[in-house]
Amino acid sequence: MFNGINDDKLREECGVIGIYKSDTESVAQHVYFGLYSLQHRGQESAGIATNNGTQTHYHKGMGLVPEVFNDETLGKLKGHIGIGHVRYSTTGESYVENAQPLSVRYKGGSISLAHNGNLVNTKAIRSQLEDDGVVFQTTIDSEVIVNLIARYSNDGIEYAIKRTMDQIKGAYALVVMTEDSVFGVRDPLGLRPLCLGSIEGGYVLASESCALETMGATLIRDIEPGEIIRISKEGTFSIYYTKESKKNVCIFEYIYFARPDSVMENISIYESRKNAGRILAKEHPVDADMVIAVPDSSIPAAIGYAEESGIPFGEGLMKNRYVGRTFIQPTQSMRELAVRLKLTPLKQNVNGKRLIMIDDSIVRGTTSKQIVESLKAAGAKEVHVRIVSPPVAYSCYFGIDTPDRTQLLGANKTIEEIRNFIGADSLAYISLEGLVESTGLNNEQFCLACFNGNYPIEVSNI
Missing domain, CATH: 3.40.50.2020 (Rossmann fold)
Structure with a gap:
């Protein structure tokens, strides 16, 4: 609702972080500092999910990053793979149930997802999934994405992500975590930002480069529109699920949304x-x-x-x-x-x-x-x-x-x-x-x- 001191501002989207670091037992602290740098992109809720190769740990809540996390909660988030999210709601109400990352279990393991953006065909896909017996726990379009990925996962996560991207329409930058990898995905027009950085022992994905600096990472490049990048112990591997003839980056990133040092x-x-x-x-x-x-x-x-x-x-x-x-x-x-x-x-x-x-x-x-x-x-x-x-x-x-x-x-x-x-x-x-x-x-x-x-x-x- 537009009725506060920001009546003259467009409201931000969200901020996402993804990290794979082979030389550590826990990346939670890195994700925390990255989210802190992206706090301007969302102040309603924050969340972190990590994986140690066998088990997913997560914590999320309403409020600013330092209000949601402390030394105790971060200490419980074990794992060398992690993703994080700060949220301003553009779809779905501002409740803790709608906070991200979303984590689900499926036949092959677990998937956690954090999403910045908005889909324009959510209603149709959600209705179809509900007709097939899927029960939704949130009111956000991100749950549609994670359900589709889980549904198509029998032939591998990369195939599942690619097939999901073929179905959804809209603006999105995604980070997706499994037991052995973190994926970054950008929409076909590049409406929402996502970049890649290198860090000692691994790689980082973030909505803005300012988060990379805070995490001790170095900017490599922007993820391209229509690109799926996988980060694992083998390094990085990239495929394209589509290639459009032009980009359509959101101009308001340059006017207002992005931090000046990005x-x-x-x-x-x-x-x-x-x-x-x-x-x-x-x-x-x-x-x-x-x-x-x-x-x-x-x-x-x-x-x-x-x-x-x-x-x-x-x-x-x-x-x-x-x-x-x-x-x-x-x-x-x-x-x-x-x-x-x-x-x-x-x-x-x-x-x-x-x-x-x-x-x-x-x-x-x-x-x-x-x-x-x-x-x-x-x-x-x-x-x-x-x-x-x-x-x-x-x-x-x-x-x-x-x-x-x-x-x-x-x-x-x-x-x-x-x-x-x-x-x-x-x-x-x-x-x-x-x-x-x-x-x-x-x-x-x-x-x-x-x-x-x-x-x-x-x-x-x-």
Whole structure:
């Protein structure tokens, strides 16, 4: 539900980790630190599953990574193979039953799976499986995937994964663990990210390269769209279950989701955000005294805008990092209090100044409105809002939680109407061409559906 301090943000997907390390009795600590680095991708639940070659151990719960795990729980997770997951729910309710990884036993052993993304044909497959007598324990689409893999496993796990990928449609990055291997799988269009790294004694899979750094691993490459990679004592082995003619990487990884110190598709997230700020300054200059950012994801863009415009960058908003991203209050007055708790104007910096406020996106606009009001109440003479993405005008069905299109400001109001609603002295968005240019890639390599409605997968039956 979109009704908290993140009303102006698209909600993250999830984060996954996979590791095979032949020189240790337990990889749980490595997975823990990797998940800690991916905490920005999901704060509702966390889980780790490990395997020692004969037995699967797992622990998961609601909350942040350090709330779910401690020395005792990590000490019980024995095994040289492990996978982990941090979750923000895009399908299924936020209950512990829906926390991942999911672990199931089948005739040939056990399978554990962690999934980032969203399927668009879950209902049809789930209904077919239920007609065949399958009983589901959760409400998430990830359970459909693990059931299909188990069903086809008589001819080997690789075949089972490949056949499962032939049936499911949507966005996904998967890590799958068995008694002797960990697999990484990326959807045919590369909508959801997954990368491979090397670590002493083995290899690591992660949603973002920042997790590899924390785990002491070195980035090798991104997993390719349509690729299945197997990591075992023999090393790595890769096959493709399909090869599409182009990628459709989610552009919001570069705008907001990914941590600035990550690298995706050989592009630095930090540098692409700085580039976007520079381009935004060229496209929409304005005379002002100071450039400020809505922390944290907009800071690199604000620095880029300041460098290009020659207007100094300064701190205008202080962020309370102890207020969680999923902090939700039921009434409008309490939501407004939540915004004030999280973002407070730095009065001595903004008083009497004409400000350029850089933010990454506007979804509903209510939080932007409150921030502008708070800056003016703190003495700002003018607040000019510049957004480092085009107007969000279409809902996402591929693992990002967005409101219905009727609630998207970019779909229902003109830019001038949005400016008036949030109370800014001026408002401008980066062009779609400018945003893509900031990454160094081209339009054909991104999913831009949230801006232009051109979905890479059919969504009419959702």
